[in-house]
Amino acid sequence: MTAYRIKGVSLLGAEPADLFVRDGMISGAVADAETVDADGLVALPGLVDLHTHLREPGREDAETVETGSRAAAVGGYTAVCAMANTSPVADTAGVVEQVWRLGREAGLVDVQPIGAVTVGLAGKQLAELGAMATSAAGVRIFSDDGHCVADPRLMRRALEYVKAFDGIIAQHAEEPRLTEGAQMHEGEVSTRLGLTGWPAVAEEAIIARDVLLAEHVGSRLHVCHVSTAGSVEVLRHAKARGVRVTAEVTPHHLLLTDELATSYDPVFKVNPPLRTAADVAALRQALIDGVIDIVATDHAPHAVEDKECEWAYARPGMVGLETALPVVLSVLGEQWELIAERMSRTPARIAGLTGHGTDLAVGTPANLTLVDPSARRVVDPAGLTSRSRNTPYAGTTLPGRIVATFLRGEPTVLDGKAVK
């Protein structure tokens, strides 16, 4: 294996120094190392995404494990958790192992499959959670994401059942009866646009129920893509009571608001929907306070025809892997410690990915990314690495450029481009 000397890099904003990588690990000085000039760059532990849709199997026209892995690497990620709503659904050991194997073959990031909670995401019957947990994929997080596990009894059973193998239920919090036909956040803008509203309470009610259930049965709960100020209050309350709950927020919910729907361009259609400026402010504060533990992309690639249509007929979702760090930088500024905590260490800990989110100390796995914080970039959909183009940031100038990413000591990205 080639050894690398990452020259003059600032580790999490510290004074520039040389960082050596050898045999997949951070090492002491190496004499014959290949030099990567990192003048002006900041090193972060490789980012970890707890919420990625890779679309394979089933919608390879929108994304594959390989193309999604490449987009992740270009975005500074070294590990992603692949959501289960594929076709077929990742509700058996066979499917999660297939995804896991495809990730290994691509070799660009560690792809950790998430298993479905219920068979076919139908919310009726538990999937074989234990079989997925003990499969080669070693599934630890289970989610019906895209659908809420709405039946309270089934949710209770799921939370209880996964305790046997230290699993987590990641809930897509959306009371389905309150969101029938919903198209966007329910409020002034939905009223003006005549689009059926997705009320904040539909999320908050499920989170409130689930934290109480998790407390009751002593289980771990993870809340996907928290989007409202009310949800933050419920989570704050639950955490104060000692409930074992973690929560994520997406980059787009930290930056964008429902006003964008005024164009009726479905590139801004996402589930949960973009909320108000007050919600955005509350989510930002919660991320800083730690009420929200992590940033997760909810990277949701879609084929062109699923977005170039009427708003109501478009599929919800946005690509996010390649813009997540720039968006977070624009929101939090250069708070490298905080960014490492929210985008690498904590998600790695929640997902149980022990080789990721480490401190880049000598002897730890060399999973890291190098960022040029002074660069500014105008987002061009055509320039994305992902197979899909549905970014809500087209034409937006964002700070920060991911220059290089290393997975276990091997570069997956150099000079901003994927190595393979």
Add this chain to the structure above:
Amino acid sequence: MIKHLRSAADLDAATATLILDTAGEMATLAGREVKKLPTLRGRTVVNLFYEDSTRTRISFEAAAKRLSADVINFSAKGSSVSKGESLKDTALTLQAMGADAVVIRHPASGAPHRLASWVDGSVVNAGDGTHEHPTQALLDAYTMRSRLGRIDGLNVAIVGDVLHSRVARSNVLLLATLGAKVTLVGPPTLIPVDIVAAMAGGPKVSYDLDSVLPDADVVMMLRVQTERMQDSYFPSAREYSRRYGLDVPRMRKLPSHAIVMHPGPMNRGMEIAPEVADSSRSTIVEQVANGVSARMAVLYLLLGGKA
């Protein structure tokens, strides 16, 4: 001049007034032997209808034909599930056919906005989902002005299923632009959230029809679909009618000059009693006639000049 009419919010007071004045001139045509003008000769207007709406389609068709435009009716009814050709592909087809204007009726809110981004011609919204129906608001405003002589300062009550009504949204916006004071009346379940803040002019909201009637110059009754009661928006047609229907005793509470409007089609006996619909206060038949004049005015102002 504006290029598209997607929303009543596309119209400022001067433009809206110009359309109403123009509609007044167009209306004189109805009394003539020759009901045709050469104005839009050689121009092509496509009626692109994704919903059955014979009334609206023939109104636009008559308007375009009276201005001598070539009219192509393109009925593209189909549900989102069994969608055939996409709206974008249809738009490109119309573009290739040289459509100068596309009049679109569509079950999805915002479809005219999407269409406008794909065609060079003008787009006229003939009703999109639960969003807007701006030419209906124009013909309603025209009707109010011809009956009452003005719009500025009028008290207009819009009664019924505001939540699902594109007519209500367009009327709220246009009437605010023209200086009327709008009160939305209906059961709370059928009044959209945050409507006062959402809409320009800040309409008032009331849940009590009887208290609104004595000050109303105009009462506009909205169609209420009985299916709504399966969704628990109200308990029964009977209770709805009792609380929000306009019957003869209620009509007597109106000032003597007040008019009763309805965009049609009516549910007689549900939101409006037959005696009220057929009374001299009712403008329902005039509204239909005025629809052609208002749409002629819109087509002339969108297409009658340099593109």
Add this chain to the structure above:
Amino acid sequence: MAYPRADTHDDALPGKTILSGSDLQRVVDRIAHQILEKTSGATGTVLLGIPTRGVPLARRLAARIHAFEGIDIPIGSLDITLYRDDLRLHATRALGKTELPGDGIDGRRVILVDDVLFSGRTVRAALDALNDVGRPSSVQLAVLVDRGHRELPIRADYVGKNIPTSQAESVRVSLTEIDGGPDEVRLTGGAS
């Protein structure tokens, strides 16, 4: 080409006065007399002004005819905007009023009244418009100013003043009823 109307021209150059207020009054009087003479006392005659300035001119002619002979000649207006052949060359125009006298124009002698006769296209449009609103027994044309440069085989029956102009010049008619200020006809532009 576009046909400039007398009411849509460049104000930049002051130009020179062709008709003063009193000249204009005399010219209107003369046309009124000519109408009486040529129409045997204006029987069965209707004056239709073409908006904008043809309308007050028709009104003035009717008033003078009344003053001279005590006859009340029916007047009206005929907007030609929707019949123009140059709509696509300009931004959309607001419409003027079309108001026919109560007894209509069928079987009458209609005298169209306009301020300036130039290319003749306005009159062509007026003839089309007239055709759609009734069937007069005959149609005549009265104009305050004929500035030449006809593009169609059209001539006026009554002309207040012939003014030789270049294409680049424009003729500005100001009437108190429309323009507020004193009556006046000016020739502007065409500095060469």
